[in-house]
Amino acid sequence: MRPIIEVNHLSKKYKYGETQPYYTLRDTLTGIVKLPFSLLREGQRQNILKKGEFWALKDVSFKVNRGEVLGIIGPNGAGKSTLLKVLSRITPPTSGEAMLRGRVGSLLEVGTGFQQELTGRENIFLNGAILGMSRYEINRKFDRIIEFAEVEKFVDTPIKHYSSGMYMRLAFAIAAHLEPEILIIDEVLAVGDTAFQEKCLGKMDEITKEEGRTILFVSHNLEAIRKICNQCVLINKGVKVFEGKVEDTLLKYKRLQSIGGLKIRIGEHGSNHRGSGTLSFKDIEILDIKNKNRNVFKVGETVRFKISYAIYEEMKGLTLSIGFFSSKIKGLLLTDFWHDIKGGTVRKGENGTVILEIQLTVIRPGEYNLYFWLGDKAATQQANPANYDIVENIARPLIVEARNEEEKKLTGNFSLPSKLHLNKVL
Numbered sequence: 491m492r493p494i495i496e497v498n499h500l501s502k503k504y505k506y507g508e509t510q511p512y513y514t515l516r517d518t519l520t521g522i523v524k525l526p527f528s529l530l531r532e533g534q535r536q537n538i539l540k541k542g543e544f545w546a547l548k549d550v551s552f553k554v555n556r557g558e559v560l561g562i563i564g565p566n567g568a569g570k571s572t573l574l575k576v577l578s579r580i581t582p583p584t585s586g587e588a589m590l591r592g593r594v595g596s597l598l599e600v601g602t603g604f605q606q607e608l609t610g611r612e613n614i615f616l617n618g619a620i621l622g623m624s625r626y627e628i629n630r631k632f633d634r635i636i637e638f639a640e641v642e643k644f645v646d647t648p649i650k651h652y653s654s655g656m657y658m659r660l661a662f663a664i665a666a667h668l669e670p671e672i673l674i675i676d677e678v679l680a681v682g683d684t685a686f687q688e689k690c691l692g693k694m695d696e697i698t699k700e701e702g703r704t705i706l707f708v709s710h711n712l713e714a715i716r717k718i719c720n721q722c723v724l725i726n727k728g729v730k731v732f733e734g735k736v737e738d739t740l741l742k743y744k745r746l747q748s749i750g751g752l753k754i755r756i757g758e759h760g761s762n763h764r765g766s767g768t769l770s771f772k773d774i775e776i777l778d779i780k781n782k783n784r785n786v787f788k789v790g791e792t793v794r795f796k797i798s799y800a801i802y803e804e805m806k807g808l809t810l811s812i813g814f815f816s817s818k819i820k821g822l823l824l825t826d827f828w829h830d831i832k833g834g835t836v837r838k839g840e841n842g843t844v845i846l847e848i849q850l851t852v853i854r855p856g857e858y859n860l861y862f863w864l865g866d867k868a869a870t871q872q873a874n875p876a877n878y879d880i881v882e883n884i885a886r887p888l889i890v891e892a893r894n895e896e897e898k899k900l901t902g903n904f905s906l907p908s909k910l911h912l913n914k915v916l
Contacts, residue, residue, distance in 0.1 A: 492591065494672060494704050495554040495577075500586035502547040502572055502728075546572040548728045549586070554721075556671075557702040559694065561709070561719035561736065563743050569728040570708045574598055574674050577706065592671030592704070593621055597661055606650040610641055610660055613649055617664045631667045638693070639663035640686075659686060666693050673697070674706045687714070694718050712740055744857075744889050745786055768805055768877040771864055772798040772841075776888065779847075786889045789897055791850055793888065797862070798843045801836055805866040805877055808832040810844060813861035814853070814888070824858070854900050855892040 546569045554560045562570050575581045577588050578596040604613050614635055618628035636642055639659040644652065652660070665673055675694075695718050697703045709715055715722060715736060722739035724732040724746070732742040775796040778784050787793055795812060813826035831844050865878030892898040 491556070493553040494556040494591050495552075495560075495706070496587075496589040497550060497552050497577070498587050498589075500547055500550045500573070500576060500588055501545060501584050502569075502576055502581070503543055503545050503584040505543050545728045547576070547583070550725070550728075550730045551586075552723055552730065552733055554704055554706070556704055557698055558721060559698050559705045559707060559719045561707050561715040561722040561739070562725060563709070563712070563715060563722060563739065564725040564731075565746070567727075568725045570725055571598070571676055572728075573725065574676055574706065574708060578674055590672055593669075594672045594674065595621060595665040595668065595670030596674040597665045598674070598676045604649045604657070604661070607648055609648055610636075610639075610645045610652070613660070614664055618668050621668050621670055623668060628668070631669075635660075635663045635667045638667065638689075655686075662690055662693075666690075666697060669701075670703070672704045672706070676708045677710060687711075691717055712743075715740070741889075741891075744887075766803075766877050768803045768866065769799060769801050769808075769864060770879045771862060771881050772800055774798075774862060774881065776860075785887070786891065787850055788891050788893050789850055789853065789855060790893065792847050793850060795846045795848070796843065797846065797864075798841075799864055799879075800841045801838055803838055805836050807834065807866060808836050809863075809865055810846065811861075811863035811865075812846065812848070813863070815859040815861055815882075823861070826861070826863075850890055853890050854902060855890050855897055857887040857889055859887050 550569075550573065552560075562573065564570050572581075574596070575598065576583050577590065578594065578598060580596075580598070605616060608616065611632075614632060615625070615628055618631075636645055639656075639662070641652075641656055641660055644656065649657070649660075662675075665675070673694075691714055694705055694707070698705055698718070705718070707715070707719060719736050722734065722736045723730060724739050724743050726746060731746065732739055773796075775783065776785050777794040777796055778787070779792050779794060781794070797810065801808075808831040809828060810831055811826050811828045814824045816824055827846075827848060829844075829846055831842075832840075859882070862881040863878060864880075892900075
């Protein structure tokens with residue numbers, strides 16, 4: 491059976507400062523008349539050195555089978571949204587081709603495809619008609635769309651009065667319920683609240699497994715990618731870097747993110763300072779034993795934390811804590827490490843840098859969000875300590891990789907440092 495989506499050597503070139511036009515039927519017909527003259531001018535331009543051009547996509551190829559969910563990931567500016575716009579026929583490719591064998595529904599930007607002056611009800615029928623559905627088919631789905639979007643009270647209100655969240659909820663409900671064979675979704679789901687995002691992910695899972703529809707899903711939410719995708723494509727700087735199983739692709743992405751090191755300047759990253767302002771973190775670096783910036787380590791390796799701090803008022807002792815949180819379950823602390831930096835009185839202006847090393851011997855392969863606590867040693871014994879500073883949810887998680895196939899099979903997060911001794915067989 492042929493793939494429902496085939497992308498072959500797709501490329502898209504832009505010029506810096508150029509606004510990309512959107513093509514209408516009139517533009518296309520006019521272009522046919524102008525084609526011979528355009529080709530002549532193009533031939534002349536080939537002899538001129540082109541400057542200020544960049545490739546948003548370069549020679550991208552992949553296939554998607556019917557009923558699959560393909561995740562597309564990559565850093566900001568990688569070309570993900572450009573790829574979806576080309577596949578949605580919003581903008582033409584510079585070269586290559588994309589074949590989509592089925593009715594396509596796209597959810598790329600909040601409000602895309604909506605007519606501002608029409609009501610929610612009218613926009614539902616308009617979108618259904620664009621997808622080629624009859625009025626009877628749309629009527630059959632109408633109540634479910636309104637219920638899912640949670641806009642019952644506003645269905646006869648013009649769309650221009652909707653909030654961004656209402657836009658997104660209605661747009662997703664229309665795209666999910668009007669039965670396109672291919673559903674293309676960009677990061678637009680990030681507009682909704684957490685509960686509605688979960689609802690959308692559940693619906694996407696349902697329409698692929700139960701209805702056999704195909705989804706292309708771009709997201710920076712790696713847990714969402716894990717939950718619903720069968721395969722994944724990693725794009726960086728317009729080029730397909732990797733395509734394969736979800737976990738393998740996510741691992742490649744994390745390695746890509748680790749390039750360039752990891753140094754957090756606290757004041758520049760809007761980190762959450764809490765406490766009385768008696769002290770604060772300044773810089774946090776994650777290093778290996780050769781002082782190279784990294785956030786990807788193997789089981790058994792040593793991770794080195796280089797932490798700079800500032801003291802603004804006198805305090806009694808100074809303590810540092812580093813916590814490892816689950817990247818899968820929000821708020822779940824797996825373990826933490828405490829270290830006394832200074833004992834006795836610590837005076838104003840006694841700024842410093844501490845290097846703390848942790849050997850990853852008992853930590854199993856996985857992702858770990860890091861939490862840094864710096865505070866008055868005496869304050870740690872109080873019910874509500876105030877002399878502290880906290881940095882959490884830093885730019886990238888700490889990634890611990892398996893050394894061999896056996897470690898890949900382990901479950902859980904930590905191995906107890908103990909040995910099993912058989913005492914007696916009864």
